[in-house]
Structures are given as C-alpha cells and as structure tokens.
Amino acid sequence: MxxxxxxxxxxxxxxxxxxxxxxxxxxxxxxxxxxxxxxxxxxxxxxxxxxxxxxxxxxxxxxxxxxxxxxxxxxxxxxxxxxxxxxxxxxxxxxxxxxxxxxxxxxxxxxxxxxxxxxxxxxxxxxxxxxxxxxxxxxxxxxxxxxxxxxxxxxxxxxxxxxxxxxxxxxxxxxxxxxxxxxxxxxxxxxxxxxxxxxxxxxxxxxxxxxxxxxxxxxxxxxxxxxxxxxxxxxxxxxxxxxxxxxxxxxxxxxxxxxxxxxxxxxxxxxxTTEAIHAKEQQLTFELMEGLKHIQGVHILGPDVGIERTAIVSFLLEGVDPSEMAFLLDQQFGIAVRAGFHCTPLGHETAGSYETGAVRASPGYFTEKSEIVSMIEAVKEISRTLRTIN
The missing domain is CATH 3.40.640.10 (Type I PLP-dependent aspartate aminotransferase-like (Major domain))
Structure with a gap:
C-alpha cells in the first residue's frame, strides 16, 4: 500500500x-x-x-x-x-x-x-x-x-x-x-x-x-x-x-x-448491536448492487436488491477475467476485493460461475458511502475502457 x-x-x-x-x-x-x-x-x-x-x-x-x-x-x-x-x-x-x-x-x-x-x-x-x-x-x-x-x-x-x-x-x-x-x-x-x-x-x-x-x-x-x-x-x-x-x-x-x-x-x-451493524452493512450492500446492476456487462450473483443478505456482492463483468478485474481495481483505483472461487466450488456451480469464478466485494461496518460510490465508478471506468478498446 x-x-x-x-x-x-x-x-x-x-x-x-x-x-x-x-x-x-x-x-x-x-x-x-x-x-x-x-x-x-x-x-x-x-x-x-x-x-x-x-x-x-x-x-x-x-x-x-x-x-x-x-x-x-x-x-x-x-x-x-x-x-x-x-x-x-x-x-x-x-x-x-x-x-x-x-x-x-x-x-x-x-x-x-x-x-x-x-x-x-x-x-x-x-x-x-x-x-x-x-x-x-x-x-x-x-x-x-x-x-x-x-x-x-x-x-x-x-x-x-x-x-x-x-x-x-x-x-x-x-x-x-x-x-x-x-x-x-x-x-x-x-x-x-x-x-x-x-x-x-x-x-x-x-x-x-x-x-x-x-x-x-x-x-x-x-x-x-x-x-x-x-x-x-x-x-x-x-x-x-x-x-x-x-x-x-x-x-x-x-x-x-x-x-x-x-x-x-x-x-x-x-x-x-448486531441489528445496527446488519442494517448499515445491508444498506451499503444494496447501494453497491444498485450501482453495479446498471453498468453494461455486469452480472451480480445471489439474491436480488431488496432481498435480505449479508454484506457480500459477487459479480462478473462480461469479457473480463475476475482476477484481472481485481488487479485493475487494486492497482488503478486502490480498491481491495477478492477474486476467484472463494473456497466454495459447489457454490460457484450453483451460481453458474464455476468456469470463471467471480469478483467479491464485501463492505464492512466501517465502510463509508463514498467508498461504495468509488467502487461503482471504478467498475464503470473499467467497463467503459474495455468497450472502447474492443
């Protein structure tokens, strides 16, 4: 860092x-x-x-x-x-x-x-x-x-x-x-x-x-x-x-x-309290999902926005290897996420992402709303750049 x-x-x-x-x-x-x-x-x-x-x-x-x-x-x-x-x-x-x-x-x-x-x-x-x-x-x-x-x-x-x-x-x-x-x-x-x-x-x-x-x-x-x-x-x-x-x-x-x-x-x-922690993390999660779902080529895994979940958002960007996405987010935008199979290959089979793995972003209680906005903007920029190249 x-x-x-x-x-x-x-x-x-x-x-x-x-x-x-x-x-x-x-x-x-x-x-x-x-x-x-x-x-x-x-x-x-x-x-x-x-x-x-x-x-x-x-x-x-x-x-x-x-x-x-x-x-x-x-x-x-x-x-x-x-x-x-x-x-x-x-x-x-x-x-x-x-x-x-x-x-x-x-x-x-x-x-x-x-x-x-x-x-x-x-x-x-x-x-x-x-x-x-x-x-x-x-x-x-x-x-x-x-x-x-x-x-x-x-x-x-x-x-x-x-x-x-x-x-x-x-x-x-x-x-x-x-x-x-x-x-x-x-x-x-x-x-x-x-x-x-x-x-x-x-x-x-x-x-x-x-x-x-x-x-x-x-x-x-x-x-x-x-x-x-x-x-x-x-x-x-x-x-x-x-x-x-x-x-x-x-x-x-x-x-x-x-x-x-x-x-x-x-x-x-x-x-x-766990109630307050979950409420904040879920709000951040929904905001991240809402922003990502409007980006061309992004596919979000798991329950839809509005359905209760923990603070985990796994997604794919069409045409981009998840490991490459994680690398770009880290090196170009200073954003730390996890890419790969997350030690759950059966989960990826279930979600339909076994061939590629996925990018996982997981906010926490100390995550700021501005950081969620930065994550969304970073994925937009990567998507826009790749479309321009292709």
Missing part, C-alpha cells in the same frame, strides 16, 4: 480496520498478562486466565450461551469446524449439508468419507443460494447424525433459515452444526432458540478481532473427541485428555494476546 489510501472491500475474508480498543487490548495483554493461562498460580498467569474467561463471557452473551465454558477457543472457524466434524462423526454416519458450503465443511466431510465411510448428502440450492428446507426433512434417515450448514454464503450473501432447520434437527433428534463465518457479529444468533448444537465462529471477521482467533460452541449434552491431545494445565497426572470443559478441547498454549483483542471486538459488537 505504501501509505496510499485504500478502499477495503474484503471484509468477508478479514474485517478491517479494527476498533482501536482491539489492538490496544492486545498491546496491554502482551505487556501485562502474556503468561500461560491455567498453567500457574503467579499473578501474571492469573491475569492471563482472566483474559480468556472475560472473552468467553462476552461471547456467551452475544450468542445466548448459558455456560461460557461450553465455548472452546480455536485458531479460526476452519479449526472449529474440523473439531466439530471430526470429533462427532463415526463410521457409517450420514451427514446432510448443502452446495453453498465453504471447503471448511466440505473437505473434512470428504476426508471422513474416505477414511470412515460416512455418507454425505449435498442438497442443491437454487441459483440465488436459497435452500428448500423440506429437502432436509426428506433427506434424514435412521443413520443421519448431523446437519451442517452455513448461516450465510460467503459467495452469494444468502442467509440460511437456521432457526427452521434447527427445529427440524431437534424434532428428528439430529445434531445441528452452523458455520457462522459470515454471520457472527452481523446477524443475531441464539443457540438455544435456534436449536444449534455446534456453532463455529471466526474472531477475525464480523467479531472484529485479530486473525488466529475463533471458537466452537458445544452443546452441554454433546461430547466430542478432541482434535488434539496435550497439555491443558488440569489433570496433568492423567495420561488421557481431561473431560472438564473447556480444557478438553484446548490442548496447548492459547493465543491469549489475540483473545484479549477478540474480547474488545465482541464488546464493540455488543455495544453497537
């Missing part, structure tokens, strides 16, 4: 900028409480333990979780999803998922198909990413152990009706895993009301924390096999992993400094 202004529209990958309190808390933690939490009784170790406990309390409040100790910290949502999927499923189990899913769900499932012989049903959505929940009910068999879906597509922005799916899962006695990578911090989530047994979330996106943070909510009635074995600071005399939560799922030294920052990110979300 070399101190040049940047218009950051890649919040679906990592949110930026962060609230000042986030990096201030990280610096304070590094200076004052960077010891190993739960591994000692000296003052600094106790401070470190409090950092983790405060983060769990804030997250429990945000997601309406009764017991903060039912939250296990992970490196990111991918780590959390692997813990949920690999920790739950056994040979012969059946899983229901959708064609919207990120590779963080698809690849662990495919790995267990090869290793354990589990069966996976991929339910196809329409081109806007809408899933007919009646297909879920029909797909359930006596061997169905898990329903795993994203709360919002990282390609299309489509919002999945997880409360309705949770009701089906609860009624049919099937466990329910939700990937909230694109919704945590932007949409209201109530694990009890929505029937969620497992909630995977990243810290570095809508929760406004640093990279290398995230977590998994695990319903108190559910026991998972740990993804890793090792030191926990509790039951150190035992050769097996302890059963007490959250230690059972948090082997090794945690990212205390990062979690200190995550706490402040969650505090910011709680103060602003």
């Amino acid at each position: 070399d101190n040049k202004p940047i218009i950051y529209l890649d919040n679906a990958a990592t949110s930026w900028p962060k609230p000042p309190a986030v990096w201030e808390a990280m610096e304070h933690s590094m200076r004052e409480s960077a010891a190993n939490p739960g591994r000692g009784s000296h003052a600094m170790a106790v401070k470190a333990s409090r950092v983790l406990f405060e983060a769990r309390k804030r997250l429990a409040r945000l997601f309406r979780i009764k017991n903060p100790n039912d939250i296990a910290f992970t490196l990111n949502a991918t780590h959390a999803l692997n813990l949920a999927i690999q920790g739950l499923l056994k040979p012969g189990d059946h899983v229901i998922t959708s064609t919207l899913e990120h590779n963080s769900i698809r690849r662990p499932l495919e790995a267990l198909k090869r290793k354990l012989g589990i069966e996976v049903s991929y339910l196809t959505t329409n081109s806007q990413g809408e899933l007919d929940i009646h297909l879920i009910e029909k797909a359930i068999t006596s061997r169905t152990k898990l329903i795993a879906v994203t709360h919002s597509s990282n390609l299309l922005g489509t919002i999945t009706p997880i409360a309705d799916i949770g009701e089906i899962a609860r009624r049919r006695n099937v466990r329910f895993l939700v990937d909230s990578a694109q919704s945590a911090g932007a949409l209201s989530i109530d694990v009890e009301a929505m029937g969620i047994d497992l909630l995977a979330f990243p810290g570095h996106k809508g929760l406004l924390g640093p990279q290398g943070t995230g977590g998994l909510y695990i319903h108190p009635s559910l026991e998972l096999e740990p993804l890793m074995q090792g030191g926990t600071g509790s039951k150190s005399e035992a050769p097996e992993q302890p059963t007490v939560r959250p230690d059972r799922y948090e082997a090794g030294t945690p990212n205390t400094v990062g979690i200190a920052g995550l706490t402040e990110g969650v505090n910011y979300v709680l103060k602003e």
